[in-house]
Amino acid sequence: xxxxxxxxxxxxxxxxxxxxxxxxxxxxxxxxxxxxxxxxxxxxxxxxxxxxxxxxxxxxxxxxxxxxxxxxxxxxxxxxxxxxxxxxxxxxxxxxxxxxxxxxxxxxxxxxxxxxxxxxxxxxxxxxxxxxxxxxxxxxxxxxxxxxxxxxxxxxxxxxxxxxxxxxxxxxxxxxxxxxxxxxxxxxxxxxxxxxxxxxxxxxxxxxxxxxxxxxxxxxxxxxxxxxxxxxxxxxxxxxxxxxxxxxxxxx
Amino acid sequence: xxxxxxxxxxxxxxxxxxxxxxxxxxxxxxxxxxxxxxxxxxxxxxxxxxxxxxxxxxxxxxxxxxxxxxxxxxxxxxxxxxxxxxxxxxxxxxxxxxxxxxxxxxxxxxxxxxxxxxxxxxxxxxxxxxxxxxxxxxxxxxxxxxxxxxxxxxxxxxxxxxxxxxxxxxxxxxxxxxxxxxxxxxxxxxxxxxxxxxxxxxxxxxxxxxxxxxxxxxxxxxxxxxxxxxxxxxxxxxxxxxxxxxxxxxxxxxxxxxxxxxxxxxxxxxxxxxxxxxxxxxxxxxxxxxxxxxxxxxxxxxxxxxxxxxxxxxxxx
Numbered sequence: 001x002x003x004x005x006x007x008x009x010x011x012x013x014x015x016x017x018x019x020x021x022x023x024x025x026x027x028x029x030x031x032x033x034x035x036x037x038x039x040x041x042x043x044x045x046x047x048x049x050x051x052x053x054x055x056x057x058x059x060x061x062x063x064x065x066x067x068x069x070x071x072x073x074x075x076x077x078x079x080x081x082x083x084x085x086x087x088x089x090x091x092x093x094x095x096x097x098x099x100x101x102x103x104x105x106x107x108x109x110x111x112x113x114x115x116x117x118x119x120x121x122x123x124x125x126x127x128x129x130x131x132x133x134x135x136x137x138x139x140x141x142x143x144x145x146x147x148x149x150x151x152x153x154x155x156x157x158x159x160x161x162x163x164x165x166x167x168x169x170x171x172x173x174x175x176x177x178x179x180x181x182x183x184x185x186x187x188x189x190x191x192x193x194x195x196x197x198x199x200x201x202x203x204x205x206x207x208x209x210x211x212x213x214x215x216x217x218x219x220x221x222x223x224x225x226x227x228x229x230x231x232x233x234x235x236x237x238x239x240x241x242x243x244x245x246x247x248x249x250x251x252x
Numbered sequence: 253x254x255x256x257x258x259x260x261x262x263x264x265x266x267x268x269x270x271x272x273x274x275x276x277x278x279x280x281x282x283x284x285x286x287x288x289x290x291x292x293x294x295x296x297x298x299x300x301x302x303x304x305x306x307x308x309x310x311x312x313x314x315x316x317x318x319x320x321x322x323x324x325x326x327x328x329x330x331x332x333x334x335x336x337x338x339x340x341x342x343x344x345x346x347x348x349x350x351x352x353x354x355x356x357x358x359x360x361x362x363x364x365x366x367x368x369x370x371x372x373x374x375x376x377x378x379x380x381x382x383x384x385x386x387x388x389x390x391x392x393x394x395x396x397x398x399x400x401x402x403x404x405x406x407x408x409x410x411x412x413x414x415x416x417x418x419x420x421x422x423x424x425x426x427x428x429x430x431x432x433x434x435x436x437x438x439x440x441x442x443x444x445x446x447x448x449x450x451x452x453x454x455x456x457x458x459x460x461x462x463x464x465x466x467x468x469x470x471x472x473x474x475x476x477x478x479x480x481x482x483x484x485x486x487x488x489x490x491x492x493x494x495x496x497x498x499x500x501x502x503x504x505x506x507x508x509x510x511x512x513x514x515x516x517x518x519x520x521x522x523x524x525x526x527x528x529x530x531x532x533x534x535x536x537x538x539x540x541x542x543x544x545x546x547x548x549x550x551x552x553x554x555x556x557x558x559x560x561x562x563x564x565x566x567x568x569x
Contacts (some may be wrong), residue, residue, distance in 0.1 A: 081440045114423075115441065115442045
């Protein structure tokens, strides 16, 4: 049913048998995951399920112990993060990491200068590209503020603006809603939709299930490092195994 | 700012005119030569130590390799037009040997590695008797006139500062600043952090190599303890910190102060060895505690205090 609707589906990112061990702990265990062009894929699961680790494996922030990641059919397993970014896959940081001594605009210019090709030539072109990303994230009137002067919501949007300035084909968002109040959450959800509508495929790790239900076209659920269910948000969130994982067996 | 450009132009004209106006002031020319040479080197140290935040205690190795390369090539009757470029290139290549392994590590590892490599380089120079003459060093029978080398040092200083200004306002400068402030974030935004740091180190080492060339020609004598010495390496760290680390003009300001203070102290306290190092140690502590932005930071602070805050309406108008 859902598959029939997305006729021209094309796999952007694909993880096969991804496993990550930290000593004796298996954080991600034999996970297959595919990301289709134009979708918003939600990655959910209880604390410690391995969501952020899986996210980092895909973004090239850390290499998998075994398994492969490919982007548009080409293997990117174990490639350094800057390579993955230049290829067209960019990740935001769960804990915001602005360049603190730079202005908001300069932060975003770094993304514009070094992301996916074609890159802007010269400062004015990079500035223009950065301002465009800032406008989309409603930060253009803070362009010349020091990045450290933004509040949390602003810094989260700066993370997104900086990532967008790299001209990604796939944007990986790591808990962008964490710590935001309801108004800020709604604005951010609107922003994520807007980014998707501009043709960027999105993968988001998220704790806020209400947001995930409304926003994602598909959900993958991880529990204890394994993928237990994936599919349509409503079906997944009502799945007995998911409810058990979140609330415990007695509620199932 | 226009006033800054005018100040730079005035200094440059004065520096160019000085040997013509006072051709017999040999001591003054010696001091100015040192200021330009130190200014060039401290500015170049700042590419990697200031802009990229990778503090090197091993830059004397690049100075020394440049100096010995020139010395040895000229002793073998090779033209200066070949010797000087080679003296720039060899330290550059040597920097890759250090940078490529050390920059794979984060944090202070690079700084620690540079101490070891600097000292190892000095010891190698000390023991390669057949090539370097060992502890007794190398001397040069003839060299270009001092006034020519004075201008060479001035030109090198200007070039080094021009490179710094270019870096600051270029894509490369953004990469270095990003690497300094958050290497992980830089990496996820597409900055190849290891390559970026290695490029800055290479550029820095090449300038130090040319400085070594000019140094060898000016003094017509070099030894491992002079050009490869640890106190020389430390001076490259001291000068930018005094003047203002990570700024364009700071290292030159630091070089001026460093050179004058050292000249005065060595004259004043001739019988206390290394009194200058004690003085610089105290000066460094004072700067790090009270104004980490160095002299330029102090100037900036005084300027803000003296000038009354402009009313907002003026800024808008």
